[in-house]
Amino acid sequence: xxxxxxxxxxxxxxxxxxxxxxxxxxxxxxxxxxxxxxxxxxxxxxxxxxxxxxxxxxxxxxxxxx
Numbered sequence: 001x002x003x004x005x006x007x008x009x010x011x012x013x014x015x016x017x018x019x020x021x022x023x024x025x026x027x028x029x030x031x032x033x034x035x036x037x038x039x040x041x042x043x044x045x046x047x048x049x050x051x052x053x054x055x056x057x058x059x060x061x062x063x064x065x066x
Contacts (some may be wrong), residue, residue, distance in 0.1 A: 003028035
């Protein structure tokens, strides 16, 4: 599947700490049906970000789900 993606992380100061801003944009052919894959990709990325958040906040990430 020929696609192009750009993943951006930005750290921004907020009251009491730092916020992580995350953006992931993917472009490809209309025949790639990226819109049908997007919910699954979002789920995987959110799980990874939640593990990162746990690691940052308590020093330990939850186990990865298979």
